[in-house]
Amino acid sequence: MRKTSPFLIASLVLAVCLMLSAVIGSVSIDLTSFFTIIGSVLSGQTVPLTLQPLVTILFSLRFPRTVLIALTGAALAGSGAAYQGLFRNPLADPYLIGVASGAGLGAVMAMTISWPQQISSMLFIPLASFAGALITVWTAYFLAKSGNSLPSTNLILAGVAVSSFATALTSYLMLYSNRELHRALAWLMGGASMSGWDPVTAMLPYTVIGLGILLTCGYALNVLQFGEEQAQQLGMDVKRIRLLVIFAATLTAAAAVSFSGIIGFVGLIVPHLIRMLWGSDYRKLIPLSILGGAAFLLAADIIARRIAAPQEVPVGIITALTGAPFFLFVLRRSRRQNVW
């Protein structure tokens, strides 16, 4: 059984999480009804009358949220794995290196402007997030770089500094802006505050493009683990790879932040779990992190919805509660094991 494909296992786990996320909630849906509805819809038959209310719940509430959460988890974990590979640093995650707070700042700045229609905010908020995130990640990178190397401690310190700066600006904007930003506050806490299919369709292109690019970069990231000089001697154009990976990972992470808010630690925990289970080959690590990230965030979201029901806890709190101890564990472990 040791040879079972990691992709099969990760896909099965994700499928289970998708299903649970759809059926668990204030109105719980039993599996028979669930499969009857799915079966009827897929085969084009009419759903039995008794199940009609559940169809509305599933297709207008549960599925959009489930898909949004899955996309967010996939985006955060996929970009986290790519940042770790690019910076050759086990602690590089979209939050620690300042990408998320930069994206948050960009998004809040966009929210302070009054847009004519909701759809334009759907379009411009992610772009503003992306711009904010790109600026912070480049700043952190250049602050941390010393000569040709990028020491872990420098990267984390620079990330923390840049993050705090962006967060402070964000808080200022939220306190002193005339516009109602309670939506921004709820959003910053993490948790899908927007509902319906609109955010899903708005987020999908960014995620697909970003993750699609990252999926092709696995081999290049493998070679890059030997350092820039050796990678160059093996024929890799390191500067081009760096630009490409930063662009794609930041696009993905910024999209996740602009639609789901600040959800920490997913990009850190998931790639590490995958590494421990199945090794550090980025050709596998990135796709498995994408599947695993979606599953992990769905699980966290189910807990967030049910733990204090009918109240809903922001999912960012759940991921931080599990993530912070794990972070310390990784910090200790990465010094002595051959996972890098």
Add this chain to the structure above:
Amino acid sequence: MLTMEDVSIRLGGKSIIKQVNLSVPEESILGVIGPNGAGKTTLLRAISGTIPLSDGKITFRGKDLSKLSILERARQIAVVQQARRLPGAYTCKETVLMGRTPHLNWLGHFEERDRRLAVEAMRRTGTLDMADRLIGELSGGEQQRVLLARALAQTAPILLLDEPTTHLDLQYQLNLLNLIRDLVNHGGLANSDAHLTVILTLHDLNLVGRYADQVAVMVKGSIQSVGTPMDVMTPDTLSPAFNVPLRSIPLDGQDKSPFIVPANL
């Protein structure tokens, strides 16, 4: 022919390499010797394109190496560095296969030929039995041989080796140099039909004398003398270069250069 014409390198206002002129015929080994800090490693880094030339040019088969793209250069030049970082998480086999990178597409898809060349490179360097071990678990000498295997799998016509015998015990030092000699004499790895031109730096003067076709003595960034081991490996040339009085111990009636040892040992 690999030719260096008036190659100079300045780093941070300091002149590290001064007007080096060297030509290395194909299918031969050039040994570069000299005291610490003479610029040997910098010279190799300049040839590999890692640091740009401040002046002069380096050509191979008439082509200016600095005009090649990173990918084209990697098809021409393979390098084993002295100081390097190795990620612990890859197996030897994965590491050696990465030598095929300049011949692969962006996704890194290995063909049958790539796998065959990697296995051949591991067989020749005696690393085949550690194929599935993680490089982080290996000793310094074993890592050195794995990196040589990776460079061989690259099947580039120029091979640059910076202190390839450090970390190796005597047996493997000789194995490695014999292997290099053999590859130079017999055209690289099987089925790669490359004529191999090797430049290596070594601290062991007597090994250089045995294995190099040409020896260049480098002092403070300049080539002080260059020629066959017979011409160069003399106390008169080497004593001032290393700032140590040396004497030679001739070998019985052979056309090989004498052993060089410190005079007051």
